[in-house]
Amino acid sequence: MILKKGVVNEGEYxxxxxxxxxxxxxxxxGFYLILxxxxxxxxxxxxxxxxxxxNQLADFNxxxx
Known part of the structure; x- marks a missing residue:
């Protein structure tokens, strides 16, 4: 089930x-983070x-x- 969708605002991605x-x-x-x-x-x-x-999401805006 998809919990959230969005767009990365800054950084490498x-x-x-x-x-x-x-x-x-x-x-x-568990959980997946997909880019x-x-x-x-x-x-x-x-x-x-x-x-x-x-903890990983803290690295993304x-x-x-």
Whole structure:
């Protein structure tokens, strides 16, 4: 389930879309942070606990939708 979507406002990934996915009920459990560029590049990061995800999100300035 998608929890949040937004766009990164500054830094290395400025302009990239960001999406937070809750996969606790899925096969992997935990949470995904997905980054997508306009050129089609995609990076995803998996976090076992929400606390770890929140720590990573502190590194991003995001305009959430």
């Amino acid at each position: 400025v302009g990239w879309e960001i999406e937070i996915v809750d996969d606790r009920a899925g096969q992997t459990g 997508r560029s306009k050129e089609g590049e995609v990076f995803d990061y998996w976090f076992e606990k929400k606390q770890f995800l929140d 995001v305009q959430w939708h």
